[in-house]
Amino acid sequence: MDAPPATEPDTEGVRDGIIRTRALTKRYRGGQLAVDGLDLTVPAGSVFGFLGPNGSGKTTTIRMLMGLIEPTSGTARVLGQPMPRGTRAVLPHVGALIEGPALYGFLSGRDNLIRYDAADPTADPRTRRARVAAALDRVGLTAAGGKKAKAYSLGMKQRLGLAAALLQPRRLLVLDEPTNGLDPQGMREIRSLIRELASDGTTVFLSSHLLDEIEQVCTHAAVMAQGRLITQGAVADLAAGIRGRLVVTTPDTGDAARVLKEQGASDVTVEDDRVTAEPPDRDLAEVNAALVTAGVRVRGFGVERASLEDAFVALTGEGFDVAG
């Protein structure tokens, strides 16, 4: 639209999404349609999970958002400015980790950060050393800061990449599979760092092919499959759209299953001492009463929330590990 040619991203435009794409489409030169008519809205202040199996177009979308590649058609706005035209004004406020870290192996971790910071024309060289030291500290690399980057483990490289995204206070962090290749401990650390950053008010756009990762850290999510957006919204709403399952814990599984069927529950399955079923359309208190009346010794009775994985399977009709 007619945003003024300001050096600052216009704050007004951010009201309807810190990232907003309209019919965003990318066909690579080889003919591969990687992103197909994407309409994405990322609310300011959210931790936005961008979920999809490998090859579903997550990285391609992020490349377009960061002005690295030109969309074939459609538009993308970041911080209210159109991309890739607005890169100079927008990107100083955005920290990004795209498709894994990339480092100069012959430079130390610290010198890598100094180089990336020097590339930002808005970064004050007088505070450079202090900001680099703070970023290294934030990701726990202070001790290894003087080591050559080629001697870093994958986890350390990933952290250094995150540190580069944290050299300045950012309004938006774009993290493309930031826990890829990390051990469980490393994953936990990165996730808690992301939560910490989000609680400082930074909007985080987090792509991942790991459902539980999105469930653990995100407030909002969008689900991609084969270049298309399947759904987006608050994580709680996405999962709530799917009915939970009735779970009865009992030593008398056989009787319980029979009673549940009688009460109108469908898809009754038994595993160990748990009987699960699609809940019937009647008051669950009555179902419980019927179980007790029939002499079933009930240890536990309740409805288990649907997970995002259930939501994904319900939405796509496929398992999650389908590659695009």
Next chain:
Amino acid sequence: MSRAESRAESRAESRVESRAESRVESRVESRIEPRVDSQVESQAEPVGSSGVPAPRTPSPLWTFGLLRSELVTTFRRWRTLALLGVLAAVPVLVGIAVKIETSDGSSAGGGGGAGPAFMSQITNNGLFLVFTALSATLPFFLPMAIGVVAGDAIAGEANAGTLRYLLVAPAGRTRLLLIKYATTMSFCLVATLVVSLSALAVGALLFPLGDLTTISGTRISFTDGLGRALLIALVVAASLTGVGALGLFVSTLTGSGIAAMATTVGLLITVQILDQIPQLHALQPYFFSHYWLSFADLMRDPVYWDDLVKNLGLQGLYMAVFGSAAWARFTTKDVTA
């Protein structure tokens, strides 16, 4: 309902509440609710009122930070240092060879004009080793070194993936290209100076220094000769800028540093060969290497400027043409590496 039944029911219900529900709830709470809460909080705040950093304005001077970083990064590479090391070794080898060959009193290059220019004069005056070394390295060693550095400039960063991080910093494509250009030109100068200084040092160590005779036969003082040596070094450095521009353009075409280096060096060799084929003499004035050896005209008295000017003009043309082509390519290129 009997009392027993209702007791049983209520017991069952209380169990349900205390065990099943608490388990379900705790899962929900620990996995989803806290994030939802904080999301609501942060969304409730007007966007942009908090947590937004103060606006940052770039200072025009800060752009030199990236140039400095680029120079430091280039000259700290093991590969750059190896190239400079090879270039520094050439005058040493030439100097020692001449010294050994003439140790029996005969004059160097006695075979009658074979070998690089000025060779025969080295034994009389070590300063001539500078001219000899430059004419020995200009056809191949120097431009090859430039080709490697220029060819790798963009393609190497793309290959390593560091290009995308420089671009999202955001370095700016035009600014980054200009800085790569400036660094390539600096490397032309540094490489030439390394050859010249190494030659001067070896020449001073192995041979006498003093007044010298120009190609035209006139005598000039040693200081005057030193001045001309410096001028020649600058002209040689300028002669290499065309190859540098060509290499940088090739570098924007591919995502592989090795491919870009090989292509540039291949072009260099091809052009040198084509420059020797008489049938192509109509094209030859446009080959970047055609006037390279004109630097020797600076050793005439008076200096013969014609070919020198043509050489500098041709290098300027290459810089303009391939510089624009590199800019057109790089500013519109999809960076996917």
